[in-house]
Amino acid sequence: MKSIDYSLYLVTDETKPNAELLSIVESAVIGGVTVVQLREKKSKGNEFYEKALALKALLDRYSVPLIINDRVDIALAVGASGVHIGQEDIPLQVVKSIIPSTMIVGVSVKTLEAAKIAEENGADYLGVGSCFPTSTKDDAELLADGMLQKIRENVHIPIVAIGGINKENISELIKYQPNGYAVVSAIIQADNPKEATKNLLREINL
Amino acid sequence: MKSIDYSLYLVTDETKPNAELLSIVESAVIGGVTVVQLREKKSKGNEFYEKALALKALLDRYSVPLIINDRVDIALAVGASGVHIGQEDIPLQVVKSIIPSTMIVGVSVKTLEAAKIAEENGADYLGVGSCFPTSTKDDAELLADGMLQKIRENVHIPIVAIGGINKENISELIKYQPNGYAVVSAIIQADNPKEATKNLLREINL
Ligand code: NI
Structure with a gap:
């Protein structure tokens, strides 16, 4: 599957126990979330794998x-649709060589050059x-002013x-026309979570 | 490569800067280490990858x-000869399905059952x-009395x-006839490190 609907993209965090997270994700999906990213920073390989498999x-x-x-x-082990990497993960070309x-x-x-x-x-x-x-990502740095627009105008991928x-x-982001939020x-x-999802979709007119 | 000489098996730790680690490993290999495991618990994906590639x-x-x-x-990214997993990592059968x-x-x-x-x-x-x-592995628990011998007598792999x-x-371990140390x-x-390696090999009569 190479074509994904990125409209409303849910990223998980590690604040909820597994069973509760699954229930939240299911409600969000019923509410209209179009893609889900499992993000684990603390869990061991087997926990991460079991969680990914259930999800x-x-x-x-x-x-x-x-x-x-x-x-x-x-991602390979569970046959996920994709993998998401940051600037500190295995480099993109290397990832592409093993998937x-x-x-x-x-x-x-977060910069035009990196984009x-x-x-x-x-x-x-x-x-x-x-x-x-x-407060979710400790390493999250705010984008420079106008950066979302600059990237939007200069790259062609979603x-x-x-x-x-x-x-x-x-709704403040609609003007930058991202493919998803x-x-x-x-x-x-x-x-x-289901109502929250619907409210978010309503705000972006979907 | 499915046949490995496990005789003297060096496992790295994260106490040394990269350049120094490479130099230590080279001395150890010249001294007679037969296989090297890169063990990183704290480094990010790109650091781990770069270190693995250099090694x-x-x-x-x-x-x-x-x-x-x-x-x-x-391991896949650098084309390593193997991967080593613990009981908390991705399960063995799953690992085997993606390599x-x-x-x-x-x-x-650390138990006969797990072995x-x-x-x-x-x-x-x-x-x-x-x-x-x-003191190297915080989760390292001492083997039960006689366990090395019990495992030696009941499994056929190295x-x-x-x-x-x-x-x-x-030299206290020689009597249990492990395939490697x-x-x-x-x-x-x-x-x-080179002399230390030679001294270890001398102790096990290699
Ligand atoms: Ni890890």
Whole structure:
């Protein structure tokens, strides 16, 4: 699967126990989330694998693609639709050399230079952020002024806006025409993840 | 390469800067180390990859196999001879499903049950330990009395003794006839890694 609908892109965090996370993701998918990224920074390989496997089984039932953050081996092990890497992970060209051509690769960027390099090296999409201040990613640095627009105008692959996006601020990003909006806490920490998802989609007129 | 000489098995730690580590490993290989495992627990994907790549280039010059701890994706990326997993990493059968049949897999065990399961599931060798108290691995638990012998008598794949092994105690293990002896600090922290390696080999009559 090389063509993914990035419209509303849920990224998980490690704040919820597994069973609860699965239930939140299912509600979010029913609410309209189009793609899910499993992001684990602390869990061991077997926990990460078991979590990815359970999430994959759930998402398959809804034909929603699963993307694995950082660990290419976990993505390969569960047959994920894609892998998402940052600037500190295994380099893009190397990742591409060890995955099947059907698996997509997304790359986090915060500069135009990094965006262009990732596009040249065959990234399938870019995660661009942080768009707003966030407490989720400790290493999240705010994008420079006008950077989302600059990247939008200079690359041709899909762009997913990320970082601190919630129902109050998501509509401010519409003018930059990203292909999708990635959220973490706005859905994971919501009292009602399904309604939160619908509200986010409403804000971006989807 | 499915046949590896496990006799003196060097496992790296993260206490040395990269350049120094490479120099230590080269001295150890010249001294007689037969296989090297790169073990990184803190480094990011790109650091781990770069380190593995440099180590692979060095070891290739001496035809000494490189084994990567835990990260199967790094092992695939650099074309390592093998990968070594613990009980908390991606499960053995899953690892085997994503690596080429030419790549070996070693598994850390400390019980007979785990040893037999790993053998049944196709492990190429076992790392058995901790044989002696050690400060290198925070999760290293001492083997139960007689366990090395019990495992030796009940599995048919190669066994590498590991954990706290140094020139003072290595000869105590000879009676258990392991196929190899793994060391960390005894070489990495030695004033003269080449001499330290030779001394270890002398103790086991190699
Ligand atoms: Ni790890």
